Amino acid sequence: MCDACGCHINDDATGKIVEIHQSLLAANIEQAEKNRKHIEAMGAVAINMISSPGSGKTTLLEHTIEHIGDKIRIGVIEGDIETERDADRIRAKGVPVVQLTTGGACHLDAPLVHKGLHQLENLSDGKFDIIFIENVGNLVCPASFDLGEHNRILLLSVPEGSDKPAKYPTTFNGAQALIISKTDLLPYFDFSLEEATREALRLNPELTILQLSATKGTGMEDWIVYLDSVLGGG
Amino acid sequence: MHELSLAQGLIDQLTDLVRYHKATRVVTVRVDIGTMAGIVTDSFAFGFDAVKTTTDCIREANLEIKEVAGDDLVLAQVVME
Numbered sequence: 289m290c291d292a293c294g295c296h297i298n299d300d301a302t303g304k305i306v307e308i309h310q311s312l313l314a315a316n317i318e319q320a321e322k323n324r325k326h327i328e329a330m331g332a333v334a335i336n337m338i339s340s341p342g343s344g345k346t347t348l349l350e351h352t353i354e355h356i357g358d359k360i361r362i363g364v365i366e367g368d369i370e371t372e373r374d375a376d377r378i379r380a381k382g383v384p385v386v387q388l389t390t391g392g393a394c395h396l397d398a399p400l401v402h403k404g405l406h407q408l409e410n411l412s413d414g415k416f417d418i419i420f421i422e423n424v425g426n427l428v429c430p431a432s433f434d435l436g437e438h439n440r441i442l443l444l445s446v447p448e449g450s451d452k453p454a455k456y457p458t459t460f461n462g463a464q465a466l467i468i469s470k471t472d473l474l475p476y477f478d479f480s481l482e483e484a485t486r487e488a489l490r491l492n493p494e495l496t497i498l499q500l501s502a503t504k505g506t507g508m509e510d511w512i513v514y515l516d517s518v519l520g521g522g
Numbered sequence: 523m524h525e526l527s528l529a530q531g532l533i534d535q536l537t538d539l540v541r542y543h544k545a546t547r548v549v550t551v552r553v554d555i556g557t558m559a560g561i562v563t564d565s566f567a568f569g570f571d572a573v574k575t576t577t578d579c580i581r582e583a584n585l586e587i588k589e590v591a592g593d594d595l596v597l598a599q600v601v602m603e
Binding site: 294300304306308315393429 | 527545560597602
């Protein structure tokens with residue numbers, strides 16, 4: 289760098305050039321692959337749950353545990369910026385759960401989940417059928433980070449609006465299933481099931497779309513059937 | 523994509539390189555951004571310029587970005603003094 293004017297015109301001549309050619313994206317991808325193998329070694333499949341804050345991820349998990357927790361060995365990794373509130377709710381259902389707090393990051397990443405997997409093993413017998421990873425509430429950033437999951441499920445709740453698939457294409461494109469949640473609120477909001485479904489399938493024709501109200505129980509049977517298919521059963 | 527956290531990751535890597543090569547500072551950083559990587563070039567450059575000021579050996583580094591085919595973000599070359 290020029291000491292006179294601070295320009296960079298002669299850097300190559302005056303400095304030491306080091307060839308690197310290293311991917312800056314590789315680190316998360318590599319750890320995600322390791323996580324995936326780790327989860328498989330635990331006998332499980334992992335499901336990454338992504339949605340905006342307040343779409344009903346934790347509530348769905350609570351009700352899922354009530355439905356099948358005695359038949360399927362469930363473990364949960366919770367992701368939040370702060371607090372253990374979600375983990376406390378899952379713990380109250382008697383399921384091994386780890387709370388990851390990012391302290392600021394708006395998404396979980398593979399290195400954090402790696403730590404979570406070890407913590408989950410330490411507080412259980414380490415054998416699971418499903419490990420649910422409840423991501424930080426955020427419809428944008430989690431989509432870019434493979435955590436090592438086998439399946440990625442989005443929740444979109446009725447109050448959020450049926451235009452969201454069109455507005456968040458990357459997120460909707462990258463999932464295997466979309467759960468339209470809080471369907472008990474359909475009479476009170478301008479949510480078009482037709483629009484949401486059409487736009488989501490336009491982005492991702494392979495998407496499985498479910499509709500449910502965890503609190504009222506509607507649609508929970510179809511959700512359990514879907515989980516069974518993810519487990520390779522049924 | 524997370525331009526700011528990617529820029530921070532780059533700066534961490536550069537700091538390691540300075541130490542490894544026993545250099546004083548980084549003067550030029552050459553990065554290839556794939557057009558399908560989902561990274562907004564301006565945001566990445568902005569993030570880099572913002573975060574580099576926090577690290578003495580990087581604060582004067584000039585970032586050169588080349589847009590390439592593909593979906594990766596590659597640290598291609600570093601010039602140090």
